[in-house]
Amino acid sequence: MGAVDKKSVLVVVRRSPYGSSLARASLDVALAAAAFEQPLRLLFMGDGVLQLLAKQESEAIGVKNIGRLLTSLPLYDIERVYVDAAAATRYGIDLSNAPVTTQALDGPGIHQLMTDCDHVLGF
Amino acid sequence: MIYSLLVLSCPTSGNCTQTAAAFAQCVIARGHSIHRVFFLDAGTYTGAAAAVFPQDEADRIKPWLELAQQHAVELILCISSALKRGMLDQSEARRYEKQASTVHPAFTISGLGQLVDACANSDRLITFGG
Amino acid sequence: MTVILHTLNTSPGSAGFTDCLRVIAAGDALLLMGDGVYGAIADTAAGATLQASGAEIYVLTADTAAAGVSNLIKGANHVDMDGFVALTERFPRQQAWY
Numbered sequence: 512m513g514a515v516d517k518k519s520v521l522v523v524v525r526r527s528p529y530g531s532s533l534a535r536a537s538l539d540v541a542l543a544a545a546a547f548e549q550p551l552r553l554l555f556m557g558d559g560v561l562q563l564l565a566k567q568e569s570e571a572i573g574v575k576n577i578g579r580l581l582t583s584l585p586l587y588d589i590e591r592v593y594v595d596a597a598a599a600t601r602y603g604i605d606l607s608n609a610p611v612t613t614q615a616l617d618g619p620g621i622h623q624l625m626t627d628c629d630h631v632l633g634f
Numbered sequence: 635m636i637y638s639l640l641v642l643s644c645p646t647s648g649n650c651t652q653t654a655a656a657f658a659q660c661v662i663a664r665g666h667s668i669h670r671v672f673f674l675d676a677g678t679y680t681g682a683a684a685a686v687f688p689q690d691e692a693d694r695i696k697p698w699l700e701l702a703q704q705h706a707v708e709l710i711l712c713i714s715s716a717l718k719r720g721m722l723d724q725s726e727a728r729r730y731e732k733q734a735s736t737v738h739p740a741f742t743i744s745g746l747g748q749l750v751d752a753c754a755n756s757d758r759l760i761t762f763g764g
Numbered sequence: 765m766t767v768i769l770h771t772l773n774t775s776p777g778s779a780g781f782t783d784c785l786r787v788i789a790a791g792d793a794l795l796l797m798g799d800g801v802y803g804a805i806a807d808t809a810a811g812a813t814l815q816a817s818g819a820e821i822y823v824l825t826a827d828t829a830a831a832g833v834s835n836l837i838k839g840a841n842h843v844d845m846d847g848f849v850a851l852t853e854r855f856p857r858q859q860a861w862y
Contacts, residue, residue, distance in 0.1 A: 520753050523859065525783060533642065533763075536675045536715065543746035549754060557783045597786070618786040625787070625859055626767055630759040632640060633860040635853065643862075648798050650773060650862075653824070653845075660845040664853075758852055764773040764780070764798060764862025 519550040521628040524559035528577035529569060534562060537634035538580055545587040553584070554624060555613065556595040559634075560602060563594065563609040581610035593624060637661050638669045638752035642763035644676035645694040651680055654762040655697035662705050670708045670752045671698075673741075677762075678716040681709070681741035695738060702740040709741045710748045717743075767791040769855035770819070772800035773862040776810035780861040787859070790818030793851055796840065797824040798862075801831050806838035815839050824848060 522541045526534040544551040555563055567578035584592065596615035599606055606613060616624060625631050639658060643650035658668055673680050680698060687693050701707040711721060720736055723743050727735040737743065753759055770788055772795070774780035781803060788794055794814065796803055801823050803810045814821050821840040828834045828842065843851070852858060 518754050518756075520750075525779070532675055532715075536642075536712075539714065539746060540674070540749060544750050544753070547747055547750045547754075549750050557779050595783075619789070621787050622768070622789050622792075625857065629857065630753050630756075631768070631857050631859045632753075632759065633761055633763065633862075634642070637852075648773075649827070649830075650798055653797060653827075656845050657848060660849045661852075664846070664849050666849075758856075758858070760852055760858050761771075761860040763860050 517550055518629040519552070519627070520544055521552045521554060521625060521631045523554045523556055523631060523633045524562065525557045525634060527558045527561040528567065529572065529574055533634045534559075534577060535575065537632075538577070540632060541589060542587055545589050551589055552591040552593065552624065552628060553589060554593045554595070554616075554621065556621065557598050560595055560598040560604055563599070563604055563606065563611070563613065565605070565608040565610065578610045584611050593621075595621065635666045635757040636669050636755065637666055637758045637760065638756040639671045640749065640759060640761045641671060641673045641677040641680065642675045642761065645680045648764065650762050650764055651677065651694060652692060652697065655701065657760065657762075658701055658707065659697070668701070668705065668707045669756050670710060670748065671701075672710050672712065672749045672752055673715075674712040674749070675715050678711045678719055678721050681711050681716070681721055681737045683736055683738040699738070699740050710744050711737065711741050712749070713743050713745050765791050766793070766855045769851050769858045770794045771858060771860050772796050772803065773798040773860065775799040776803045776808070781810070784861040785813055785817065788817045788819050793820040793822060793855060795822045795824060795843070795848060795851060797827050801828045801833055801837070804837045804840040805833055806836055811838065822847070822851065
């Protein structure tokens with residue numbers, strides 16, 4: 512790491528957990544930012560909310576369990592996690608059972624979240 | 635201003651990586667600097683040393699080599715994305731006992747910390763995906 | 765006030781287009797590139813939705829020419845690469861939709 516300059520970063524996750532390599536890549540970016548103590552917020556939007564389904568069992572398809580990875584976010588001090596409320600409703604996702612605790616946002620709320628961050632990384 | 639680029643697009647699908655390279659040249663032409671270009675996911679294919687393009691198609695790696703040669707722009711391939719796609723430099727090829735390196739020497743293989751560092755040290759972080 | 769530069773690289777039938785439209789607001793700019801340029805075709809539902817967003821709309825010239833839609837686009841400003849970089853100078857952050 513170079514300078515100790517801090518910039519707040521928002522990672523926007525818009526991919527389903529097992530349909531795209533971008534799903535895992537976006538979470539790896541979030542974990543790396545947290546490991547280097549860069550202020551980090553995480554937003555699950557659109558199809559990204561499908562990562563929040565409980566009881567994922569991906570072992571049979573030979574891919575790391577995204578749901579289990581999400582349960583570890585608080586260990587990395589990633590606590591500002593947000594969800595696109597409309598998308599969660601559209602897919603009927605029970606957020607109270609999700610692998611990670613999220614704060615629900617509507618469209619204007621997502622706009623405000625992006626505005627509050629220095630850099631937005633869209634996946 | 636200081637810019638960094640995050641390139642996620644596959645270089646052979648659509649023209650987004652070419653747009654990214656042209657964008658980087660233009661950033662420099664307008665008096666800014668490029669701190670780093672970080673290639674992640676399918677974007678790491680951009681560093682393929684042995685890619686051959688038909689004569690009537692643009693060479694996808696050439697504009698990046700020009701950026702590296704003319705302006706010493708740092709080109710980083712994400713190590714986890716690169717290795718699983720068969721993109722290895724000489725030291726990774728040796729480490730994993732593969733026959734040959736497959737990454738052009740203008741590109742460096744490194745970790746996601748380089749992207750985090752780019753975020754911390756850049757005024758603008760521009761993402762190219764799709 | 766300049767808030768967010770959105771870049772949209774996917775066609776009006778995609779999730780990227782829909783998600784972008786739910787977030788974009790007055791004070792933002794939207795640059796259509798790649799397959800995104802089809803969103804600005806005149807007299808289409810997508811074009812009308814973009815206009816109603818209140819954001820400044822731009823299209824990347826090389827991509828509109830490649831798509832054959834340069835003369836079909838209404839209500840968007842045509843920019844080259846220089847114009848793209850100028851947008852990133854004006855807007856402090858970018859969200860890429862694709």
